Amino acid sequence: MSSDAIKNKLRTKFIGREIRYLDEAESTNDIAKELARKGAPDGLLVLAETQTRGRGRLGRVWQSPPGGIWLSLILRPKLPPQEAPKLTFVAATAVATVIRSLDLDAKIKWPNDILINDKKVCGILTEMEGETDVLHHVVVGIGINANFNKDNLPKDIQKTATTLKSELNTTISRTEFITHLLNEFEHSYLLFLKNGFSPILAEWKEFSCILGENVRVYLGDKIIDGKAIDVDQSGALILKLNNGSTERVFSGDVSLRRRSNNNL
Numbered sequence: 261m262s263s264d265a266i267k268n269k270l271r272t273k274f275i276g277r278e279i280r281y282l283d284e285a286e287s288t289n290d291i292a293k294e295l296a297r298k299g300a301p302d303g304l305l306v307l308a309e310t311q312t313r314g315r316g317r318l319g320r321v322w323q324s325p326p327g328g329i330w331l332s333l334i335l336r337p338k339l340p341p342q343e344a345p346k347l348t349f350v351a352a353t354a355v356a357t358v359i360r361s362l363d364l365d366a367k368i369k370w371p372n373d374i375l376i377n378d379k380k381v382c383g384i385l386t387e388m389e390g391e392t393d394v395l396h397h398v399v400v401g402i403g404i405n406a407n408f409n410k411d412n413l414p415k416d417i418q419k420t421a422t423t424l425k426s427e428l429n430t431t432i433s434r435t436e437f438i439t440h441l442l443n444e445f446e447h448s449y450l451l452f453l454k455n456g457f458s459p460i461l462a463e464w465k466e467f468s469c470i471l472g473e474n475v476r477v478y479l480g481d482k483i484i485d486g487k488a489i490d491v492d493q494s495g496a497l498i499l500k501l502n503n504g505s506t507e508r509v510f511s512g513d514v515s516l517r518r519r520s521n522n523n524l
């Protein structure tokens with residue numbers, strides 16, 4: 261992989277037109293945030309071969325061995341801060357589209373996971389910096405388990421994770437994958453800025469694996485069981501509870517309950 265090889269194949273206007281390519285990073289999201297604070301341009305891509313302190317949500321560890329795709333994008337949308345989480349949906353549909361082009365049945369699990377056969381192959385971490393009503397910049401971090409086998413992950417994660425290599429029994433061209441992803445992402449991102457969230461949400465719902473399913477949502481110490489009936493225009497998950505009432509959930513971890521041995 262090299263910055264030039266990626267740039268040569270890109271069809272984007274600004275996403276990935278500037279690239280910081282690193283052999284190793286603590287976290288590409290942290291590097292992107294630092295660069296954004298120093299005025300880095302809209303669309304700058306940070307890419308690392310491995311991360312030593314890859315992060316998930318709520319400070320969780322994101323395993324990032326060599327062979328994966330660990331990247332972050334700096335975005336400077338003119339949006340109110342409450343719109344920023346919708347960029348996770350933009351990224352998720354782009355990732356799912358690219359994985360599907362490899363003939364794998366990628367599904368999206370609200371809010372930020374891409375699964376293949378119920379196993380997590382990708383996680384997205386969207387972080388923003390700004391003031392109450394002004395967004396300075398957003399960093400969208402995307403981690404894809406690409407060219408390594410899932411036994412390269414710690415034992416406890418192997419149960420719930422997969423990799424493209426494990427699914428395909430072969431490696432992919434990460435350069436092709438990344439350029440395809442950046443092309444897709446820019447297309448959806450510009451559509452979102454121009455036409456709003458509806459077209460993104462419609463595509464996202466086609467890829468969703470939880471709508472219509474019984475789920476358990478973990479919200480810190482709180483657990484909510486219900487049927488996932490919709491995701492609304494703000495990106496919130498709508499649950500129908502057993503007592504017939506509905507509840508909107510804005511963040512949390514969802515586990516599917518359709519199979520008794522499924523602990524994702």
Ligand code: BT5
Nearest residue numbers: 287288289314315316317320322323331383384401403421
């Ligand atoms: C996420 O968090 O899924 C967001 C992951 C974002 C990673 C990217 S890589 C580039 C950029 N730089 C960063 O530092 N981060 C971003 P969350 O939903 O909180 O899921 C975290 C959980 O997923 C962990 O607690 C593990 O259970 C599991 N996990 C960790 N590493 C994994 C991996 N490589 N594959 C699948 N599951 C993993």
